[in-house]
Amino acid sequence: MGQLFTSAATTAFRVTIVLFLLAAAGTGVLAYIWTRAGSSWNIGKPANQPVPFRHDLHSGLLKIDCRYCHSTVERAADAGMPSAQTCMSCHSEVWIGATVLEPVRSSFALSQPIIWTSVHRLPDYVYFHHAAHVTKGVACETCHGRVDRMPRTVKTETLSMGWCLDCHRDPVPQLRPRGAVLAMGSGPHAMDLPDDLRVFYREAFQRLTSCNTCHR
């Protein structure tokens, strides 16, 4: 009887083993890259909205204060979405007949909220408090990007837990003076951060990174 396996079969067997190991390593590398790619976190991807609202017009061109619509951002966990009344305070005067604003008008007439699609939704096991951040010097722009230049609202950061922790582990370089929190294109404190703040955040490290700060 001849050989059980030809030499070609033996070579194929060895090549398969090597290929299998390479594929396993490759899968790991691909998974590493893919989970960090912006597209995996919907960065830059606009959602389908009932009304084609433009932040670049309202916030950028017209310079309406963020808090005019997101009225609870300095007081509550939720920044707050504007009711139809808020929209109608202007749109009862301007763009009265525009068809794109039809959902706003019917919402106002029927007292039914507009169903917006959330762009920055966090998982329900994350406790995020807008006021806690905004009143302590974390600017809108730090997490939401240059909203004043967005024709359609998109994510600019991953909002991954690692991204949160990057700041929670060392918040000082990200903080702004209180007056600049709502401003767009303004920089962080840089060199003039008060010393007592530095000391405070060095000590707050434990609290800011403990599990139950965000997972309650």
Added chain:
Amino acid sequence: MARGAEISTTAVAEVPLSAQFGAAWWIALIVSGTLVLLLGYTLVSVALVGVGMWGVNVPFVWGFDLINYAWWIGIANGASLFAAVLVLRRHDLRTAVNRFAEGVAFFAVICAGIFPIIHLGRPWLFYWVFPYPATFEVWPQFRSTLTWDFWAISTHAILTSLLWYVGLIPDLATLRDRARHVGVKRAYGIFALGWRSSVRHWAYHQRAYRGVAILVLPLILIMQSVVAFEFAVTLVPDWHETRQPLHFIATGLAQGLSIVLLVAVLLRWALHLERHIDNHDVELLGKLVLASALVSGYLYVDEIAAAFFTDRLTRDALLNRMTGDYAGLYWSAIVYSVLIPQLLWLRLARRSVLAGIVVGVSIGIGVWFDRFSIIVGGLQTDYLPSTWRTYAPTLPETGLFLGTLGLFATLLLLFVRFLPVVSMFETRHDEHLEKL
């Protein structure tokens, strides 16, 4: 090993190569296969519904899941420690028992590994205990027993499967050469990895086999201690004791040896391997089981003695295990794992198939009761009287346990059907020594 007259390994090789295997094997496979289906059903239902299906609730967050994990891993540890020592000492008992002792260890690791994963509640996220560069930028908590379980079980699975497989390679080559159909030859040939029995092959093989055996040795002590530490590091009075690792290692060894004895007498009887697993082997195994049962007995006495020299809370906790709601488990553990094995003092019992089965099963049951008594009975009267409750397993938990028994039996049956249950190359080696 076989003594006296010349012995051929053909009888061992012919078992997996035979075309027919009889109705008994099929019936056994169908029964155990049904239990594997039950295992699948309970696993899927727990994954879909959640661990609320189990009887576990505060303070008993560990119930059947940990009891059965600790029990299975004890079998794995005892059997692989035994096998590794035999390989390293080149003891002649290894020819008879090593192959299936290593197999038993590997199958038990598989059964053990199921429990810590399914008891996570979200078993599909089990890889979170592995330190990989996750996007949430947090490493696993190394003070958590979950992480210890991960490292212990994965290391255990790798080493026991290696020990088993490395030992199998020359025998797979024998099966390849003896098989009659070319398809069967190829199947065994692939797993024999081109073994040609050259001197160089044998030299490498010995080095690899003994090398893995050396790695197994410390692993088993560490592994069984890890299981014990999962209890000892807590503040529960009955668990927080330094003697815990010793208790787990000793009872685990008795458990592993008893399962090896059980499988040995069953294989010897069912496959007519009286010459390969001879009277001397079974008797030696019986003596080892007896000795390990005596050590377990000593540790029970030690536990009682230690309780008298320790603080009141620890003593009360032990007294509660002895006299409380779960007292039956405590005393049954002693009866089954220490007293019944004393049967093996009799030469007649050491050579009897029935006694081998009785003692093998009895120690298995006894240690299971012991784990139940420690995990549930030990926790029952904690510091908070308001949480003094009782725990009883629900039907899904029991199904899960029966399912792993079925999985173990299925793997064992398939092993018996397709692989040589006795190490042929070691038998040939020892026979060669005798001739010199």
